[in-house]
Amino acid sequence: MNGNFDCTQFISFDSNICEKQVKKMMDPFEELGFVIIIDGEIKPVKRKYFKNYISQHFTELKYDNFIGEFEDWEEICNPPTLIKKFVNNIHVILKKEDISNFKLILTSFAEEGTTTNKVIILNKDQIIKGIYSMSKHNFDIWVDNLILKLI
16 A cells, blocks of 8 residues: 655755755744644655655645645635745745755645646746646646646
């Protein structure tokens, strides 16, 4: 039987900063209610599932109800407040020097050989458009796990 997991988010990127600095960068997410799990503390099943998308730094932003925010998101131009704040925090990270190969991973349900992943490459100004793919009101794309590669 394969291991599985659900309802979590990850940020992965390359940088010369240390783990302590990565943790500090994630503080604004903690203020929104996310539990920050840094690299080596992330469960092996999650690391294995996303092994092809992991960069130098890999951080889990655990918030069991965050994916639920996407269920009520009807119009792309009107995201829920928590999603807006989440995206604002990502923009702050992207403004830091020495951040490259940035990926945002949103997980509804993940199980090796069972679930689907969608990789979308976007400009960092299109994050809202990209994550709207997880909305149940978006009928263009439906996916279990979304990987946004930001350029």
